Amino acid sequence: MDNGATSPLAARGAARLTAHFWMILGVIIVAFPVYYVFIASTHSVQTILRPPLPLLPGSEGYENYRGAFSGEIDRIGGVSLWRLLGNTTLIAMGIALGKIAISMASAYAIVFFKFPLRMACFWLIFITLMLPVEVRIQPTYKVMVDLGLIDTYAGLILPLIASATATLLFRQFFMTIPDELLEAARVDGAGPWRFFKDILWPLSLTNVAAIFVIQFIYGWTQYLWPLLVTNSNEMNTIVIALKKMISFADADTPWNLVMVTSVLAILPPILVVVLMQRWFVKGLVETEK
Amino acid sequence: MRRTVFPHKLLPWLLLAPQLAITLIFFYWPAAQAFRQSVLREDPFGLSSTFVGLANFRKVLNDPAYLNAAQVTVVFSLLVAFFAMTIALFLAVQVEKIVRGKGFYRTLMIWPYAVAPAIAGMLWLFMFNPSFGTLAWPLRQLGIAWNPLLDGEQAMALVVAAATWKQISYNFLFFVAGLQAIPKSLLEAAAIDGASRRHAFWTIVFPLLTPTTFFLLVVNTVYALFDTFGIIHAVTSGGPGRSTETLVYKVYNDGFVNLIMGDSAAQSVILMVIVIALTAFQFRFIEKRVHYG
Numbered sequence: 001m002d003n004g005a006t007s008p009l010a011a012r013g014a015a016r017l018t019a020h021f022w023m024i025l026g027v028i029i030v031a032f033p034v035y036y037v038f039i040a041s042t043h044s045v046q047t048i049l050r051p052p053l054p055l056l057p058g059s060e061g062y063e064n065y066r067g068a069f070s071g072e073i074d075r076i077g078g079v080s081l082w083r084l085l086g087n088t089t090l091i092a093m094g095i096a097l098g099k100i101a102i103s104m105a106s107a108y109a110i111v112f113f114k115f116p117l118r119m120a121c122f123w124l125i126f127i128t129l130m131l132p133v134e135v136r137i138q139p140t141y142k143v144m145v146d147l148g149l150i151d152t153y154a155g156l157i158l159p160l161i162a163s164a165t166a167t168l169l170f171r172q173f174f175m176t177i178p179d180e181l182l183e184a185a186r187v188d189g190a191g192p193w194r195f196f197k198d199i200l201w202p203l204s205l206t207n208v209a210a211i212f213v214i215q216f217i218y219g220w221t222q223y224l225w226p227l228l229v230t231n232s233n234e235m236n237t238i239v240i241a242l243k244k245m246i247s248f249a250d251a252d253t254p255w256n257l258v259m260v261t262s263v264l265a266i267l268p269p270i271l272v273v274v275l276m277q278r279w280f281v282k283g284l285v286e287t288e289k
Numbered sequence: 290m291r292r293t294v295f296p297h298k299l300l301p302w303l304l305l306a307p308q309l310a311i312t313l314i315f316f317y318w319p320a321a322q323a324f325r326q327s328v329l330r331e332d333p334f335g336l337s338s339t340f341v342g343l344a345n346f347r348k349v350l351n352d353p354a355y356l357n358a359a360q361v362t363v364v365f366s367l368l369v370a371f372f373a374m375t376i377a378l379f380l381a382v383q384v385e386k387i388v389r390g391k392g393f394y395r396t397l398m399i400w401p402y403a404v405a406p407a408i409a410g411m412l413w414l415f416m417f418n419p420s421f422g423t424l425a426w427p428l429r430q431l432g433i434a435w436n437p438l439l440d441g442e443q444a445m446a447l448v449v450a451a452a453t454w455k456q457i458s459y460n461f462l463f464f465v466a467g468l469q470a471i472p473k474s475l476l477e478a479a480a481i482d483g484a485s486r487r488h489a490f491w492t493i494v495f496p497l498l499t500p501t502t503f504f505l506l507v508v509n510t511v512y513a514l515f516d517t518f519g520i521i522h523a524v525t526s527g528g529p530g531r532s533t534e535t536l537v538y539k540v541y542n543d544g545f546v547n548l549i550m551g552d553s554a555a556q557s558v559i560l561m562v563i564v565i566a567l568t569a570f571q572f573r574f575i576e577k578r579v580h581y582g
Contacts, residue, residue, distance in 0.1 A: 015486070019386040026380040027397045030457060033412040034400055036423070040415070051426040106308040109301035114294045121305055128316045130568050134515045134537045135560040138544035138553050139322035140315060147314075159315035162308055175291075182293045192295050221405035223519035228545065239405045243523050246411060259415075262408060269403035274396055284459070285466050 034266060041065070041259035048255045060256065068260040076254060077241050078233040085264060088220060088237045091156050092269075095219030096212050098161035104204070107170035108196065112182070122171070129164040133225055144229050155229045156237075160222065166211050173207050174200070210283025213276045220269045238265040320561065326554035345555035355556070357531055358539040365449060365535060366513035372453040374505055377460030378498075382490070385468045395465070402458035406451075407519030413451040414524050437525075441532025444525045448533050451524065452517045459512075460505050467501035468494070507571045514563070536560060 040048055042061030047053065073081040110122050133140060140159070149155030177200065185195045226237045236244070242265055245258050273280050327345055329338040349355050384394050401409065416424045419436040428435040437443040471494060479489040518537050521527060527534035527542065534542070540560060544553030 015386055016388070019383040020390070022383040023380065023387065023394045026376070026383070027394060030454070031397050031400055033409075033416060033454065034404070036416060037412055049421045051421050052423040102308045102311070105304040109304035111291065112295055113297060113301035113304075115298060115301050118301075121309065124317075125308060125312060128312050130565045131316045131320050131561065132515055132564065134518060134540070135557050135564060136316075136319045136323045137541055137557070138550065139319035139326065139557075141545065142322070143315065143319055158311060162311040162316065167308070179291055179293050182291070186293065186295075192297065192300060195295075217403055221403075221408075221519075223405060223407045223522070224541070227522070239407050239519075242411060243407055246414075246523075262411065265408055266404050269405075270400055273399055273403040277396065277399070280399070281462055284462060 034270070037259055037262045037266070041256065041263045043256065045254060045256050048259070064256045064260050068257050068264075072254070072257055073241075073261065076257065077236075077245055079236060079241065081261065081264065083234065084236060084238040084241050084261075085268075087235065088239070088265075089268070090153060091222070091226075091237060092216050092219035094153070094157040095160050095222075096215040098157060099163040099166050099215050100208055100211055102161055103163045103166035104170050104208075106167050107174055108192075108200070110167075111171055111174040112192065112195075125162070125167050126164050128162055133159075133228075137224070137228065141228050150229055151232050151235045153235075156222075156226060156235070160219070160225060163215070166215070169207065169211065170204070173204065177203070206279065206282070209276065209279040213272060213280040214283045216272055217269050323554045323557040323561070326550055327558045329554075330551045341551070345551040346559075349552055349555045349559070352552075354531065354534075355539065358534050358536050361445075361531075361533060362514065362535040362537075365445065365452075365517075365533070366510055368449045369452045369456065369513040369517070370506060370509035372449070373456035373509055374460050374502070376453070377457050378464050378502075380457075381461055381464035381468055382494075384465060395462075398461050399458045401455045404455060405519060406455060406517055407523040409455040410448065410451045410520035410524040413447055413454070417447055439529055441529055444529055444533050448517070448520050448524055451520050452513060455520075456509060456512055460509070463501055463505055464498070467498050471497050504571070507567055511564070511567055 036053070039055065039057055040053060041064055043053065043058035044060045047058060047060075068081050071080070073079070073084070077084075106121075106125060110118060144150055144155055144159070147155075149158070181199060182195065185199060190198070221239065222237065223239055226235075226240050230236060230240065233241070233244075238261065242258065242261050245261065246253070328340060328342060330341045330345065331338045380398070384391055387394070404412070414422075414437075416422050417428075417435070417437060419425055419438060425435050434440075435443060437447045475493055475497075476489060479493055484492070514535070515537055517535070518541065521533055521535060521538050522541075525533040527538050536556065537560070540553055540556045543549045543556065
């Protein structure tokens with residue numbers, strides 16, 4: 001026993017204070033790069049190129065953003081910022097909604113129907129977990145060329161919407177639906193569509209929201225796939241466009257515009273994660289287990 | 290298996306059709322092609338190919354560049370997994386001690402999850418850019434010859450930092466969930482017995498977190514192996530002098546940039562075996578966890 005020099009309460013308070021200290025340090029490290037790029041986007045090229053960069057926003061912010069949206073990105077990247085944001089939004093939404101649609105349909109078929117090869121279909125979908133794009137780059141590219149899907153939205157979206165994890169999650173969830181519910185619905189004369197629309201869909205909404213957040217981020221942050229299947233600047237996602245901007249980097253690179261583009265590439269997915277945090281955390285912890 | 294099901298015979302196939310079509314066309318067919326090409330060798334004009342058995346594998350596994358990539362991958366993955374998990378666990382333990390403001394910290398901690406790996410790499414390169422990076426500047430003032438574009442070890446440090454930074458969010462959320470699942474009564478009992486916080490952490494909390502830690506170890510390894518392609522492509526392109534060329538980057542470079550089909554296919558097959566082993570390990574392990582945890 002210590003001789004009461006510090007009461008348990010005071011010790012706990014001190015521990016909490018240290019905890020706050022470490023968390024603030026952690027948050028600074030974690031959030032700093034994002035904050036820093038935002039700061040850089042509000043300064044002129046000259047200021048950015050002369051280190052160290054001020055830690056507070058500069059006065060060029062309005063100019064930089066207005067310029068970026070009204071033609072300056074076209075000049076350096078060959079494609080407008082609007083188009084890049086539009087492409088990326090379309091791809092991210094297409095992938096997220098596409099995954100939800102086809103994996104819900106598959107899980108519905110596997111759980112609520114009985115047919116030959118039912119489990120074989122399930123395993124066929126499940127095993128795709130072990131075949132990420134990264135391990136079959138070249139042959140997949142060849143398939144895309146043969147099907148004429150290079151530089152198309154279909155090519156950017158379709159191959160990425162197969163989802164073993166989403167199918168697994170929906171299957172797991174559908175299996176928790178009590179038999180009595182289905183029996184009752186069938187007694188009332190409900191067919192598969194009515195049962196899905198009136199009973200299953202409303203019950204699935206939280207799961208759908210959770211999967212949507214995870215897959216929207218997945219779609220927005222794609223890199224290798226768009227790199228493989230796009231050649232034209234018009235079809236670039238904002239991430240690929242940024243990479244192109246900095247790889248031609250020389251003394252004339254308009255770093256202020258690169259910074260504006262970075263901020264716009266980071267902001268939408270961060271907003272989705274932060275605003276839909278509750279579903280995001282649930283989705284993350286449940287889909288990955 | 291459910292007792293009640295719908296009686297339709299054709300409908301389930303229609304529901305499964307889109308997913309099955311996509312997996313067959315874009316997953317199974319290319320994977321089968323990778324296997325086929327891995328045992329063939331094309332002539333220089335790509336007009337005919339001959340069966341060469343395991344010759345491509347032998348060639349790849351004896352190639353110093355491939356062995357270098359394997360070594361780079363192991364070092365890179367170990368460093369990323371170790372730092373991303375240690376930092377996340379430390380912060381998760383800290384945030385659990387806090388009563389007010391937990392939500393605030395969590396909101397800020399999850400930002401990097403939403404940042405594309407390639408952009409994470411670009412952000413770190415921007416901060417540590419040898420000529421104008423704000424954080425490279427103090428290094429120079431200290432007399433360190435900082436230039437990750439020329440120095441292999443510094444390049445590795447930079448990609449490890451970016452990859453770690455991006456993964457902290459994910460690990461943090463899982464460790465917080467793991468910590469919250471530990472019964473408070475155990476810790477109170479330890480406190481009454483006079484155990485110090487540190488002692489209680491290593492003898493009670495850490496062992497009970499083992500399932501989470503193992504799970505994250507697999508996930509972090511898979512992440513470091515595959516999802517960090519964007520970081521390496523955007524920041525170093527495998528350089529300088531192959532010092533950051535990982536296995537996945539090499540498959541991309543050989544198959545897509547240099548167009549060496551047989552070698553690239555053999556590398557793909559080797560990577561597939563690694564993924565299958567990791568996934569099998571993960572599911573076997575999770576199976577156990579369901580029984581005992």
